[in-house]
Amino acid sequence: MTETPTAPQRNELPPAWNPAEVEAGLYQRWVERGYFTADASSDKPPYTIVLPPPNVTGSLHMGHALNHSVMDALTRRRRMQGYEVLWLPGMDHAGIATQNAVERSLAGEGRSRHDLGREKFVERVWEWKAEYGGKILDQMRRLGDGVDWSRERFTMDEGLSRAVQTIFKKLYDDGLIYRAERIINWCPRCQTALSDIEVDHSDDEGELVSIRYGSGERSIVVATTRAETMLGDTAVAVHPEDERYQHLIGTEVEVPLTGRYVPIVADEHVDPKFGTGAVKVTPAHDPNDFEIGQRHDLPALTVMDGRGVITAKGPFEGLDRFEARPAVVAALREQGRIVAEKRPYTHAVGHCSRCDTVVEPRLSMQWWVKVEPLAKAAGDAVRDGRTKIHPAELSKRYFDWVDNLHDWCISRQLWWGHRIPVWYGPGGEVVCVGPDEQPPSGEGWVQDEDVLDTWFSSGLWPFSTMGWPERTDELAKFYPTSVLSTGYDILFFWVVRMMMFGLYAMDGKQPFDDVFLHGLIRDQYGKKMSKTRGNGIDPLDWMDTYGADATRFTLLRGTSPGSDLAVAEEWAAGSRNFTTKLWNATRFALGNGATVARPLPPREALTDADRWVLDLLDELVTEVDAHFESFQFAKLSEALYHFTWDEFCDWYLELAKVQLAEGGVRAEATQSVLGHVLDVLLRLLHPLTPFITETLWTTLTGGESLVVADWPRASGAERDAVAAARIEGLKKLVTEIRRFRSDQGLKPAQKVAGKVRGACCVDLLDQVPAVRALTRMTEPGEDFAATVSLEVGLPKGTVTVELDTSGAIDLAAERKRLAKDLAVAEKERAQCEGKLGNPSFTDKAPAEVVAKIRTRLEAANAEIERIHARLESLPQS
C-alpha cells in the first residue's frame, strides 16, 4: 500500500486542519484496506448493526446524519476493542415513493404507467434506480460511515426477494396471512391501500353539520364532518342507554336526499355526550361505522370510487368528494334539513404520509397479517429483557403498541414491489407459492396483481440481509444483531415489525439485543425542522463548511437517549473550533518533541502536574466507557471536550511549557507524558471524530491506522490525591492573580515583578515557578518595592503575593474587588451560621455534613477578617 499525500509524515502537520482536502482520501484508504469488511469465520466476538435501510429515493438529512454518527461511533469503538464488527448497509425500495418518482418522470413525457404496461414500467423503475437512486450511499461515505460495502443489500434484490416469498409462504401456511374485505386507508392519489402507520393525522379545519333525518316525531338529528357520505348511510346509531332515543330504537328513519329508510340501532360505541348523541352509519366509508355495521348486520353501500368520485346514482354522481360535500349540504339546506353548522370545525384528519392527500377510508379486499401471536412474542422479548430498549421509559409505549396492534394490511395496489405470491385458479382455487415451487400453470390461472408493503420486506432486514432463509455463516456469526439504532418516531414503523418477523423466522431469537432510540433534530428554538418552516439544515452544508468530524461531534454532543436535540449553525462552528483546538494542541506537542517511542517514566519520576493529568486521563477512560455502554453520547462528548480543552490545553500544556523549559530529564519525561496523553485522547475521540484523529494519531505514533488501533484502558494506577490538591491550589492561585491583574487594568502581556510568600505552608512550594510563569511574574530585582499585596485563601492557609506594579494601583478597583469577595464570604457565613444555629440540623444531619459546614464557617470567618484588614490597610484615596 502506497502512502497517499493525505498522510503527513511525523512532525509535518500543516498549520491548519483542512478537512475538505483530507477526508475523502482517508475514507478511501480505510475502505481499500478492508477495515470495514467483516469476517464471518473470525474467532473474535461479533458486534453487529444493520443500518436502518434508507429510502432509495432519499438523500441524507440531519436525522440520518445523527443516527449514522451514533452507529459509526458504536462500531468504531467495538472494532478497536477487538470485536468482529459487521455494520451492514443497504436501502429499501420504497414502493410508493419510488413509483411516484418514476410516474412523475413519465408524466413529463406525457405518459402514464398504464401506457407502458407493468413489465416495462418495472424495468423503467430499475433504470431510474440505477441512475438516480442511492444518492445517500455516497453521502454516507462523506460522513465516514465504516460500513461493510461488500455486503450492501437492497430489499428488491434476488436474495431478499426470496426471503420475502419464503416468509409469506410460511405465514400463509401457518394461518397468519389471510385475505379479507375490510375498511382500509386508501390514498385516492396514490391509488393504493395504506397501513395505519402510513397515515399521518393532523388537526384540520372542516365543518360540523347537524342534519335532521326523518320528520316529525320520527326525526333524529345527526352531526357529521363528512356530509357527502350520507349517500351511503345504512343506519343511524344511538347509545343503548340514551333515554332521549329509547322510543326510536328499532324504528326506521328516512335518509334525506336518498329516499331510503334505514334502521335506528343501539350501539355501545356511540358517545351520547358528543353532539346530539346520534350518529349516521356509513359502513363502507368509515372504520367505526364498518364495525357498527358488522355488529348489526347492516349492508355496506359504496358511494365513491377509488379516485374519491361519487358513484351513487343521482345529482351528485361524478362529483369529487370535496365538491360533493358542499353540494350535499346545499341541497339539504334547501330542504330545511340543516339544524346547525359549525364552521370552521377543527378535527383530526388522516393524510397519506407520502403525498399528503386526505386519506379515504374504503371498503376493499386486501391481504392481512394476523399480528396477535407475533406481537405477543415481540412484547415478551422486551418483557423478558432479551431485547432492551434505551431509554427504558419508552418500553411502556412499546408495550402499549404491541399489545393493541391491529392486523396489518400488507397489500398495495402498486407495481413496484414484491408481488404477492398467490395464484387464483379458474375454479376459485387459491394457491400460495413458495420460493422453490412452480406456480400453477394452465388456462385461467392468474397471479394476484398486488405487491407487498415495503415494511414487509424491510421487517426481514436483520436476517434477510445475511442470507436467510439459507443457513449462512453470516447468520451463525452475526445474528442476533447487537444494537438497532433509530429515532423514537419509528419505533412502531420498523422496530416492531423487525421484532415480530425476527422472532418468528429465527426460531424465537430476537433480532437485536439493544434498541437505542435517539430523539429528533430541532432548530435552535426547539422547533421541528421542516420544509414548510424553512428551518431545515442540510448536513452536507455543514460538512462542506466545518468538516465531517465537526458535524458528527455536534450531533453526538446533543444526543441523550430519547430526548430531542436542538442544533444550529453556531453549534457546528463550536465543534469545528474544538477540532481546531485539538489540532493546534497536537501540533504544539509534536513541535516540542512529544513522543510515544519511550515508555512513560515511573510515577515517582513525574511531577505533580504529570500525575494529575494522567489521573484525569484515567478517569476519562472510565467515564467514556461507562457512557458508551449506556448510550450517553452527550455526556461522553462533553467529558472529552472538557478534558481536552479545560484541563489538557488550558492547564497541562501551559505547565508542560515550564517543564520543557527546564530541559534535561524533566523535558524528556514531559515529552513522554504529552505523547501518552495525546495517544490515549486521540483513541478515545476517534469513534466520534475519525478523520482528524486519524491524521493526528498516525503522525504522532507512526501507527498504521486508528481504525484498527486498540481501545485504551485505564492504567489502574492509584489516584494521586496530593498531586490533584496541589494542582487545584495552583489553579486557584493563578486565577486569583490573573483576576487581580485584570481588575487593575494590567495588560495581559505586561510582566510584573513579584514575590510569593507562604507557598510552603500550603504545600505549593514546587508549584511556585509555574505560578510565576502563568501569571507573567518576574523575579524581584534590587529595587523591588511592593505596591500591593494580594492574599489568596486556600484550603490549607493563605498565600500572599506581593507585586511591584511600578506605580499607584487603582485603589477604587481594588476596593471593589475586595468588597465583592467580602460579600461572597459574608453570604457564606450567614448560610453556615443559619444552619449551625438550628439545633435540629446539628442533631439530625449526618456528622460529616455538620463538620463540613463548620469548616466552611471557619474559612468564611477567616476570609472576612482578612478582607477587613486589607481594606483598612489600603491608603485613603
Added chain:
RNA sequence: GGGCGCGUAGCUCAGUGGAAGAGCACUCGGUUUACACCCGAGCGGUCGCAGGUUCGAAUCCUGCCGCGCCCA
C-alpha cells in the same frame, strides 16, 4: 378524552436530597511565538406557580398553569 414527557442564565441543555453548572450569546482587556476557529477576566438565575414532606428541596409528594409528543 387517555397515556407519556418537559418547564433551571438571553438561547440550547446538564444537574434527581446536603455550596446553582456547561456550550453558545453578551461586556471588558489582549499581535502572550500551539491556537483570534484564540487567550485572560467578567456580567447573567426567588430552578413555572402554590402548598406539603424533611434539620435541609432545583431534586421527593399533591394541586394548578404553560408547552411538547404518542394514541383515540
